Amino acid sequence: MDKIEISRANxxxxxxxxxxxxxxxxxxxxxxxxxxxxxxxxxxxxxxxxFTAMTGDELxxxxxxxxxxxxxxxxxxxxxxxxxxxxxxxxxHMLAEAREREIESVRVVSHPPALPFYVRMGARRTGTIxxxxxxxxxxxxELRFDVPTC
Numbered sequence: 703m704d705k706i707e708i709s710r711a712n713x714x715x716x717x718x719x720x721x722x723x724x725x726x727x728x729x730x731x732x733x734x735x736x737x738x739x740x741x742x743x744x745x746x747x748x749x750x751x752x753f754t755a756m757t758g759d760e761l762x763x764x765x766x767x768x769x770x771x772x773x774x775x776x777x778x779x780x781x782x783x784x785x786x787x788x789x790x791x792x793x794x795h796m797l798a799e800a801r802e803r804e805i806e807s808v809r810v811v812s813h814p815p816a817l818p819f820y821v822r823m824g825a826r827r828t829g830t831i832x833x834x835x836x837x838x839x840x841x842x843x844e845l846r847f848d849v850p851t852c
Contacts, residue, residue: 704757706788708795711752711764713744718761719754723778728815735837742766742776750775751799755788763788765796772800773809774847793823793847800849810845817843824848 711719719742723729729737746752752766763779774796779789800808811831812820821827825845833839 706755706757706762706791708753708755708791711747711754713747715754715761716742716744716747719747719752719764719778722761722764722780723776725781726778727781728813732840733813735839738837751803752776753792753795753799755779755783755792762786763792765792767796767799767808769803769805771809772805772807773811789819790823797847797849800847801851805849807849808847810847812843812845814840814842817845820845820847 723742724737750766750768753764754761755763761780762783765777766775768775777789777792796808810820810825825847827843828846829844831842831844833841
């Protein structure tokens, strides 16, 4: 695989980010309802620090960091890029971005199957978010990343 670059998303990439998100096998079946009608818009990208992992012209993953209050709002890695360390690189980048913004900790409301990934990456479990039918019919783990100071 060519060199992977993480850079600020361009609002013109909104459609590609939405497509990657909706193609995720992690959100098929029982979890599909949470993405029903959800799109990443150009305005969302302009408002929130959103970063892509690319190799050449190929989108491998992305994340969005909300700053008030601090939360990792979205993180997706393309199915075909799973297991290549891209998610870990995106988390490392997100923590560096949070540190630059003087954010001390970042909340994550996790997709249940992603809980072990976030824990491996250093997040600590802080609670459970109850279901919110009809879109979210399951409990979601709540975690927090403490942002390293150096």
